[in-house]
Amino acid sequence: MSDQMDNAQDQGSQPRPLELRRERRFHSLADLMYESVRRLTFTSWTLPFVDPDQLARAGFFFLRTHDHVQCAFCQGVVGYWDPGDQPLEEHRRHFPSCRFVSGMPTGNVPAYHSADDMGRVYRLLEEYHQFRVSSTRPTGSNYRADAIQKDFGHLSYPQFNTDATRSLTFRKWPKSVNVPVNSLAAAGFFYTGMSDFVQCFHCGGGLLGWREGDNPAADHAHYYPWCPFIRTVWNRSDEARPWGDNLPPTPVIRPIQLSSQEEDLLLAHPLAKRVVEMGLMASSVKAALKNKVERTGRFCLEVTEALEVVFDYDENRRSPSTSGLQRDGVVPMEAAPVLEARLVSDTTQAAAGGQDARVEELRARKQRLQKEVMDLQRRLEEERRRLVCRICKMNRVEVVLQPCSHLHFCASCARPLDRCRTCNAAVRGTLRPIIG
Numbered sequence: 001m002s003d004q005m006d007n008a009q010d011q012g013s014q015p016r017p018l019e020l021r022r023e024r025r026f027h028s029l030a031d032l033m034y035e036s037v038r039r040l041t042f043t044s045w046t047l048p049f050v051d052p053d054q055l056a057r058a059g060f061f062f063l064r065t066h067d068h069v070q071c072a073f074c075q076g077v078v079g080y081w082d083p084g085d086q087p088l089e090e091h092r093r094h095f096p097s098c099r100f101v102s103g104m105p106t107g108n109v110p111a112y113h114s115a116d117d118m119g120r121v122y123r124l125l126e127e128y129h130q131f132r133v134s135s136t137r138p139t140g141s142n143y144r145a146d147a148i149q150k151d152f153g154h155l156s157y158p159q160f161n162t163d164a165t166r167s168l169t170f171r172k173w174p175k176s177v178n179v180p181v182n183s184l185a186a187a188g189f190f191y192t193g194m195s196d197f198v199q200c201f202h203c204g205g206g207l208l209g210w211r212e213g214d215n216p217a218a219d220h221a222h223y224y225p226w227c228p229f230i231r232t233v234w235n236r237s238d239e240a241r242p243w244g245d246n247l248p249p250t251p252v253i254r255p256i257q258l259s260s261q262e263e264d265l266l267l268a269h270p271l272a273k274r275v276v277e278m279g280l281m282a283s284s285v286k287a288a289l290k291n292k293v294e295r296t297g298r299f300c301l302e303v304t305e306a307l308e309v310v311f312d313y314d315e316n317r318r319s320p321s322t323s324g325l326q327r328d329g330v331v332p333m334e335a336a337p338v339l340e341a342r343l344v345s346d347t348t349q350a351a352a353g354g355q356d357a358r359v360e361e362l363r364a365r366k367q368r369l370q371k372e373v374m375d376l377q378r379r380l381e382e383e384r385r386r387l388v389c390r391i392c393k394m395n396r397v398e399v400v401l402q403p404c405s406h407l408h409f410c411a412s413c414a415r416p417l418d419r420c421r422t423c424n425a426a427v428r429g430t431l432r433p434i435i436g
Contacts, residue, residue, distance in 0.1 A: 014048060016045060017046075018044060018046070018211070019043040019044075021043045021211075021246045022249065023249055024040070024208055024246075024248075025133050025134070025205060025206060025248060027136075027204065027205070027206060027297065028296075028297070028298065030298050030301065031129065031133075032061055032072035033073075033106070033107045033108055033109060033299070034109045034129055035109060035110050036056075036126065037129075038061040038072060039052065039053065039056040039111065040209060041056075041062040041195055041209065042055065042061075044062070044209065045062055047081060049083040049084075050067075050081045051087075057087070057110070059098070059100045059101065059108065063077070063195050064174040064177055064195050067079050071098060071100065072108075073098060073099055074095050074097070075433075076433075077400060077407075078090055078094055078405060094405050097386070099302060104303075105270035105273075106270075106301065107271065107298070107302065109122050109125050109129075116268075118269070121265045121269050124265055125293075125299055127252055128254075128293065129297065129298070134249070134252060136256065136297065137156070137205075156200070156203060157201045160190040160201035161201055165190070166190040167181065167182065167185045169192075170190075178211075179210045179212065186233070187220045187230065187233070188201055188202055188233075189201075189207070189216060195208065196208055200224065200227055202228060202230075203227035203230075207223060217230065217234045221234045223248055256294065258293065258294060263286055263290045266289045266290060266293070267285065267286055269299065271300055275303065275306045275307060278369070279368045284313065285310050288312070289309065289310075291309075291313060292309050389409050389410040389413050390409060391409055392410060397409060399411050399433075400431050401414065401417070401420050401427050401429075401430055402428050402430060403425070404420050404423050404425040406420055406423065408420075414427075414430055
């Protein structure tokens, strides 16, 4: 890819016009697993020869820094696009081990929904996400169903309850976003560190897609009128500018609990199918995923997270006070002895009852899970090696070489390079990827 930022002018193309912002709200950075949310980040995309629909479909969201985009699944950063570049091919070329482009099951929710059960579960998750954004209140890692209430004392992010603490979060605010940081902090927002996503410390509501001339306090009051904090600093009568088409969609009206039919449909998701294929009981998988979606408003991101969710659910159901797997991300390696002990206990109980068939089934399940844990350990070690500088073999990789975009070296080793050690391309500059 070229390292020139004026490709559009060189090609004689006019910049892409800005799009309308019909939805700007979000509740969690994990919402980027939805293609529709990734697409919302491109309303300020001006590069004419790269289609933002294709970028969002390829797993990317806009970082609001030059033309750099980032994968929501592997966190890989790609930029300096040339005419003719295909987002999915560039993603696969630069980050071939990404779960998303390699075809492994992920929590991605595509914008296109087919008519089969898989399409139906994607449509369910999309509609449920829209419902949560418009009708519930985020409280850090969980939700409260009191978004329409006017008064409540609980702070979603109490660590950012002062202007000073919120202002400190904007140290890496994208320079291309011409919205004053002090006005964002005064409106109750702190910076999440990702693209131009900000959230309110009190109500937890988030906004993205900022443009020059935006009034953070007015936008906060417009999209989250029930927030107690913004009610104290903004008078709705002061709002003079028309909103036009930049209105939030009509809220989705539905129960916060999934119905039994919707619960059954969760098993059609690729992640659920993979976990069932690994030997876990479909009833446990279904119930655990239902609990996950209702509690956090989102599905799992990858197989290891789905495994952890099911194991936690089973453990809590047996003994709520002894669950030791309450973590986000991947299944911890130290969980292997816990899983094995649980399976041995189940096998002993089944044998005492003379259920020989059940014993054999549990033994087979134990072997499959042991193999899965070993595979996860191997993958974890491979990922650790991949993140170590290829020159000094000690420091973590830190900078991306341009224009080849290889992320293989630490800052100290990359600084004196005039050619990339991986592909021998001339080094014209470096940049630090934003991974938040």
